[in-house]
Amino acid sequence: MKKMTTGSKVGLVLLCAAVMSACSANTGETSAVETAQSESATATNVQLASVKLSDLVTFDEEDAVTDWSKENSTMVELSGTSATVSGSGAEATDGAVTITDAGTYVLSGTLSDGQIIVNNEDKETVRLVLNGVNIKDSDSAAIYIKEAGKVVITLQEGTENAVSDGATYVYGADSTDEPSSTIFSKADLTINGTGKLSVTANYNDGITSKDDLKIMSGTTEIHAKDDGIVGKDLVAVQDGNISITAEGDGIKSTNDEDATKGFIAIAAGTFDIKTSNDGIQAETSLVIDGGTYTMVTGGGSENGEVKTGDRGQGEGKGMGMGMRGDRNAESGDQAALTTETSPPSPPTKTETSTTTTTIESETASTKGLKAGGYITVNNGIFDIDAADDAVHSNSNVSITDGKFTIKTGDDGIHADALLSIAGGTIDITKSYEGIEGANIAISGGESHVVASDDGVNVAGGNDEATVEGAPQDQFSESATNMLTISGGTLTVDAAGDGLDSNGSIVMTGGTVSVNGPTNSGNGALDFDGSFEQSGGTLVAAGSSGMTQAPSDTSSQHSISMTFTETQQAGTIIHLEDSEGNTILTFAPSKNYQSVVMSSPDLKETGSYTLYSGGTSNGSETNGIYADGEYVGGTKVVAFDISSSVTWLNESGVTTAQTNQGPGGGGGRTRPEGGKSK
Template identity: 35%
Template structure:
C-alpha cells in the first residue's frame, strides 16, 4: 500500500459520536449519559483522524497519468489494406503482411481490414513508433498454442469492430508460467477497442483481453469469458462506451501497475458494464473512478476494490453479490445511483496493510457528498477504520442483524453528518449515530419489525416526515435529515402501529439500557479489517 497523496500526519480531534452496546438494544446518544440498568456508559473523549487531500473524481483523475487512447479521427477506414484469412493463412496485397505456418504477421504501420477464419494467430510486430489499426470485419481466429491476436511491438494499436460484424477470438487452454503473452487478445502496446460491431473473446488459458500499457474501450459489444481476468490493462483500464459483458474466474476488470503511483487505475465513464467474477469485479492497484456507466456486478470477492481511492461521481452502480461491495482506503460518493449488497461490509474503508485489532483511527475515509445510496450488508453497512462523513445525498442502510456485533455505521474516528438524508434499519449489535461534529438533526429509536413492514416517521402535527419499507427484520432505526426540527417530538410507526415517541437529538432506550463498548476495530467484528 502506497500512501501517495492520501494520508497526512494524524491530528488529534475530539470524538464526534458515542457508540453504546447493550445486551438487547444498542443506542446512540449525542451526549454522555448513565446506563438505565445501573451501569455506566463507556465512551471515548479523544481519538485521531487523518486529514486527506481532495478525493473527488476530478482531483483523482488529475493526479493520474492520462491514458493513451487511439481516437477514431486519427485514422481512416478508407486507407485499409484487405487481409482475407483462409484457414491456415491469409491472402493480401499489403506489403507489410507475411504468412507462415498459420501465423499472419503485420510489420508496418497502417490500417488493415481482416475477414475470414484462421486457425492460428495474427501477430503485430511493427516499429516502436507505429500506429496499427486492425478492422475486424467478420473474423474467427482460434489458436491452440497461444493468443489469437498478439501485439509484440508497436506504439499504439486499435481494434475496430466493423459495423454489423460478428468476431470471435479463442486462445490456448494453458500457458507456461513464464509466458509474457497469456491472453486471447494480448498487447504489449497501448490498446484501444472501438467500432460498432461485436467481439466475443474466450480466454481459455488465462486472461481474456490483456495488455502491458493502457487498455481503452470506446464502443462496440464485447463479451469476454476468461479462466482468470477478463480485461486487464497494467497501466490503466478505461471504458468510455459500448456494452461490455465479462464472466471471469479471477478479477473481471483489473489494472495492476505496482511500480508507478499515477497508473494502475480503472475509469468508467459511460457504457453498460456487466461483470461476474470469481474474485473482484473491479480491482485497481491505485484508483477506481466511476463518472458514468451502468455497472452491474456479481462477485465472489469485492464488488470494487482499490488500493488508494474509490470514487463514484455518477452513473449507476449495482452490486448484487459480493464479500464487500466497495472497498478502498478512501471511498468518496459524489453522485450516481448506487445499490449494493455484501455478505460482509457494504462500504469498507481499510488499507491493504491493516493488521487488524484495536479501535485506533488509522486515517481511512468514507465521504458521502451526494448520490442515492442503498446498502444491504451482512456485516457493517459502512465501516471506516478512520472517519465517516456525510454532507449530501441519500443513504439508506439495511442490516446487519447484529449477531456479530456489527452495525449499520461504524467509524473508528470522527463521524459527522452535515447534510443529506441518512436512514439505517437493522439489528441492535452496534448502532452509531452522529455526534458533536454533526450540524444536522438526528434521532435514534428502538423499534422492532420485520422485512416488508412500512416504517413511518410522523411529526407532532401528524404529518409523515419520512417513510420506507424495511427489507430486513430490525430493532433499531437511526435517522438524520434536514427535514427534522431540533428538539421536536416524533412518533415512529411500524406497519401502521405507533411503537415509540422520540425527541430529535436523543434516542429511545430499550430493555437492558445502554452498555459496553464501541463497535469493533480493524480486523475484528464490526471493524474495517484488512484485505484478505
C-alpha cells in the first residue's frame, strides 16, 4: 500500500499550491500586481503534480492469470439445485458449493437456486473460472466470499455467464447484514478474462468487495437495485467493457477512515453508466488515465434542479458555490435533508419485517464524476449528461488531457479548492455554471462553455436560493481567490457573468472570447479585485450595465467600447491599426452593447479604428476571424492609445468609473462621456 501513500501526498501538493498562494497575498507587503503574478505562477504549475494510476495501485501477476488446465483444477458442474464436484477443496451440499482450499475451480452449468461460497481460512488465493454458468440465489448472494486472501474470478473466453439474486435476503442472525450484493467478497477481489458476466442485483448492489476490487478485462453488464460496483478500499480498472444500470451509484469506493484508501483508479476501458445517483464516486480520490465513458445520472440534465435565485442585479457576490455537503458516510449521496415517516432505508433484510419508523429522507447526489478528494483526468473520452455537476471534487480537479462533452443541470466542472485545466477538449453544451472553483488555472486545452448563469466562476454563485432552509455551495469569498489564464483557448456563452471572480483575474497568455450576458445586471467580465493582463488575446462582448475591463495597471493594452444601441448577434466588431492591419475581428454570438478587446498588437501611442458590421472571408474559430479580408463595415470611432485601458463610446475616448476595486480599470456602469447612466 506504499504507493497509495504517494498518491495521498500528491493530493496534498495540489492543495498546498492553493494554500501557498493565499498565504503570499496576506503579507500586506506586495502590490496587487505582484501578488496576482505570484499566485498565477503557483496555480499554473499545479498540473506538474498530476497523479497517474500507477501512483495509486499495482496489479499483481496473479491478477492477470487466466490460463488453467483440467488436470490442475477442480471441476464443478452445476445442475438445477445441486452440483457435482470433481477434485478436492470443495463440496456441494443442499444447493450450495463451498470452497475451502486454495486453487483453481472451474464452474459450468446452471444453479437454479443456490450459492457459491468461498471460505478459505488460510487466507490464500482462490480462482473461480466461470466457464458458462448461470447462478441464481433467491434469498442471498449468488457468489459469497466469506474468507480468503484473494479471489480471482476469470471469465472464460467465449463464454457468457450470469448471476442473480432475489429481492429479499434471509440471514441466520439479526445482527448480520452480509452479504448484501449479488457477488459479495470480504476479501480482495479481481475479475479478469475475456468472457462476459451479467449481474442482476434485485436486492441491493451488483458486485461488492469489502477490500480491494480490481477489474482487469472482460465484459461486465450490471443491473442493480442500488449500486453497481463497490470496492471499500479501492476500485481499480485496467481495461474491460463495463455497462451499468443502477438505481444508486454506478462505481463507488467507500472507505472514509483511511486517507490512503477509498479511491478509484481507471487505466482504460469502455463504460456505459446510467444511474439514479452518481456515476463514478470515490470517497477519497479519483484518477482516470484513459477510457471511453458514456454517462447519464439522475435522468440527465433535463432533471436538474431549477435554479430560482437571481444574482443578475449586481448583488450576491460571494453567496457561494462551494461543496454541497453531500459527502456523508459510505453513500456520499446526502444533500438537503427533511424528515418524514416511511419504511426504514435500507430496508430490513428479512422477509417478515414490517417495521415502520421515522427517518431522514435524502436528496440524492446525481453527479457524473465525483470525489471527496482530488480528481485527476489524464486522458479519456467523456460524454456526461448529469442532473447535478458533471465533474465534482471536494478538493482539487486537474485535467491534463481528454475530451469532454458535458450537459448538466448544475456545474459543468467544479472544485472546492483548485481547478487546473492544462490540456484536452472540454465542450460544456448545457450548465447552470460552467467551470467553477475556489481558484481556477487554465494553461492549455480548448474549452467551450454554455451556461445559464456564470460561464467561469471563481468562489461565487447563487445556489443557496434554490433549496428552502438549506443553503448550499458556500465558498468563502477571499482576496486570494484567483482566475489565472496562461494558455489554451476558452470560449464562453453565458446568461450570467462571463468570467466571474470573487477575487482577481490574471491573464498571461491564451485566447479568451466571451459572449453575453445580454441583461444589464451581469457583465462579460466581473471581478472584485484586479484583472492584470500581460499577454494573450481577450474579447468579451455583452451588456453594458456592469462593464469592466482589465485593470489600468496591466502591462498589455485593452479597449472597452460601449455602443448607444444594442448590436445584434453576429454583427462583426473589427479593430485595425492606422496602417490597416487587423488587430481583432470578432462576431459575437449574442446581442451586445459593450465589447472589451485586448491583444499584444495594441501599442502605446498607436492609432486605431473600430468598425461595426461588414464581412470577413477569413477563417473563423469561436467567432474570431484569422487572416482573410474584412470589408463593408461602418466606421464607429478612431482613437489613439495613451493608457493601459482606453474607454470608448461612439463620440470617442471617454473616462471610466473606477469603483471596481484595486487596480482601477472599468466601472460597473456603462461609461459615456465620463458619466454613468
